[in-house]
Amino acid sequence: MKRISILLLIGLAFSCSEPVRYDMVIENIHFFDGHKDQGVVNIAINGDTISAISSTKLESDSLVNGNGKFLIPGLVNAHVHASKLEDLKAGFPLGVMYLLNMHTGLEDRESKWRHMSSDSIGYSILYGSGHAATVPGGHPTQFSPDMETINDSLSIQEWVDHRIANGVDYIKIIHVNHGFMGDPVPPSLSYGQIKDIIAYAHDKGFKVVVHATTAKEMIEIAKFKPDGFVHMIDFKDELPLDDHYYKIIKESGVFIVPTGGISLKSLDGLPPFMVEWVQDNLLNAEERAAIIKKYHENNILLVAGTDAQEGQMDFAEDYFLELELYQMAGLSNLEILKATTGNAAKAFELPIGELRPGSKATFLVLNKNPLEDIMNIKTINQIWKNGKTK
Numbered sequence: 001m002k003r004i005s006i007l008l009l010i011g012l013a014f015s016c017s018e019p020v021r022y023d024m025v026i027e028n029i030h031f032f033d034g035h036k037d038q039g040v041v042n043i044a045i046n047g048d049t050i051s052a053i054s055s056t057k058l059e060s061d062s063l064v065n066g067n068g069k070f071l072i073p074g075l076v077n078a079h080v081h082a083s084k085l086e087d088l089k090a091g092f093p094l095g096v097m098y099l100l101n102m103h104t105g106l107e108d109r110e111s112k113w114r115h116m117s118s119d120s121i122g123y124s125i126l127y128g129s130g131h132a133a134t135v136p137g138g139h140p141t142q143f144s145p146d147m148e149t150i151n152d153s154l155s156i157q158e159w160v161d162h163r164i165a166n167g168v169d170y171i172k173i174i175h176v177n178h179g180f181m182g183d184p185v186p187p188s189l190s191y192g193q194i195k196d197i198i199a200y201a202h203d204k205g206f207k208v209v210v211h212a213t214t215a216k217e218m219i220e221i222a223k224f225k226p227d228g229f230v231h232m233i234d235f236k237d238e239l240p241l242d243d244h245y246y247k248i249i250k251e252s253g254v255f256i257v258p259t260g261g262i263s264l265k266s267l268d269g270l271p272p273f274m275v276e277w278v279q280d281n282l283l284n285a286e287e288r289a290a291i292i293k294k295y296h297e298n299n300i301l302l303v304a305g306t307d308a309q310e311g312q313m314d315f316a317e318d319y320f321l322e323l324e325l326y327q328m329a330g331l332s333n334l335e336i337l338k339a340t341t342g343n344a345a346k347a348f349e350l351p352i353g354e355l356r357p358g359s360k361a362t363f364l365v366l367n368k369n370p371l372e373d374i375m376n377i378k379t380i381n382q383i384w385k386n387g388k389t390k
Contacts, residue, residue: 022046022060024387029066030369034073034342034354037334037371043071045361048387052357069381070366072337074098076344076353077124079230079257079305080315088113088123090316095364095380098344098352099315100305101128102209102230103174105144107166114167121385124315125362127350129172130163132211133197138187139176139211150189156196160204170207170348173197173226175217178235181277195224207348209257214238215245222252228347230305232258232291234282241291246298255301255347260288261321262306262313289328296331303347304339323374333374340377361387 022044031038031053044052044060052058074097082088082101091099104110107130117123131147132140141147150159163171176188189197194210201208207227212218213234221229229249233241249256263285267275283291295302304322306313313321326336341353355363362385368376382389 019059020052022051022058024062024064025058025060026064026066026071026365027058029365030070031355032070032072032337032341032371033356034345035338045387048360050355050357050359050361053355066365068367070369070376071355072364072366072370072377073341073353073355074125074362074364074383074385075319075340075377076100076303077305077315077319078303078344078347079259079307081308082110082113082126082315083308085113087315088117088126090314091319092122092124092383093380094316094319095377095383096315096319097124097362097364097383097385099124099126100169100344100348101126102172102211102307103129103132103140103144105131105140105147107131107163107168111167114169119386121388121390125352125385127169127348127352129170129209130166130168132172132174133159133189134174135187135189138189139174142186150193150197156193157200160197160200160206164204164206168206169350170209170227171197171201172209172211172230174211175221176211177214177217181274191220191224194221198224198226215241219245219248222248222254225252226254228255228257228303230257230259231307232256232260232288232295236281236283236287239283239287241294246294246300249295250298250300255303255343256295257303257305258288258292258295258322258325259305259307260285260292260325261318261323263288264321264324265312265318285325285328289325289330292326292329292331296329296335301343301347302326302331302335302339303343304336320375320378323377327374333371336374337370337377 024045026043031041042058044058075095076098078100080099110128114126117126179185198208209228209230210226213231215238344353365382367379367381370376
């Protein structure tokens with residue numbers, strides 16, 4: 001009996017000393033996890049999942065040499081309106097691996113696309129809000145006339161419950177107090193209704209983001225503690241902004257998806273009257289950059305997103321206009337890289353834009369270091385999605 005016990009102990013010790021072997025290991029690669037520069041590490045992958053990240057050697061029969069390369073999470077576009085299946089493919093070759101839909105008039109379609117995109121190579125992974133909260137005749141009913149609205153026959157609680165039943169990932173609210181191109185201001189939710197939507201959605205465990213494009217709206221709505229605003233302010237008539245605005249936004253704890261990159265897009269091809277209205281009424285790139293600089297100085301979390309701008313912005317190359325705007329605002333390469341990746345994970349509490357053991361192996365391998373030049377995120381060597389690469 002004593003001999004058997006000794007043999008068992010020897011066998012146990014031997015088995016414990018055997019190193020873990022992984023399906024694949026990427027060795028000696030410079031790694032940014034979405035939040036911090038982790039230096040040169042080894043990354044182990046089992047199936048579709050990152051299993052280990054270590055500065056020490058990891059064992060595998062399949063070793064990939066990452067020397068001289070840089071690995072980052074897939075990029076996040078945190079404000080899109082994907083209206084056709086091709087929208088989910090447009091940014092994939094450029095490393096935009098996650099799209100956050102901010103309204104669709106067809107929730108069933110969005111649900112199917114979310115399911116399909118979760119594991120299909122060549123498609124960015126989609127999350128969504130389903131219908132945005134608005135009133136009859138309010139924005140964006142002009143694009144989605146059959147969408148469900150909050151009205152005399154449908155309460156706030158019923159409306160939110162319908163979104164949850166349809167599988168949305170977060171709730172989006174619309175508030176508008178400015179007309180476009182001289183149009184009258186459309187109907188909009190009252191501040192009291194917005195307060196109740198936020199409270200009820202939070203009680204149900206859902207994040208809430210708000211479409212608001214003026215400081216006046218944002219100051220009022222910030223009191224109700226939404227999780228984020230998915231626009232910055234848009235209009236020149238509110239300049240200059242005083243410090244009270246930034247103080248209120250900071251104290252509310254919200255994040256902001258600025259969607260300001262459109263100000264760097266050429267107006268060529270637009271009718272002259274539209275160009276004149278844009279230049280006279282909307283903030284230009286320098287004005288937007290100055291506001292973004294103040295957001296950053298006040299430690300307001302910034303998350304990169306383009307918006308669709310009714311066809312004026314795409315979800316591929318135009319994404320990088322947003323990053324150029326952050327450069328103009330004086331953000332460091334590290335802070336811009338965080339805005340494209342890990343800040344979205346913090347803001348939305350979704351499995352996006354960050355990498356750690358247990359994360360899906362969805363990432364970019366770059367030829368050059370984006371911490372030296374943010375536009376090096378375009379130097380893509382490989383795109384991995386759920387442990388697979390083309």
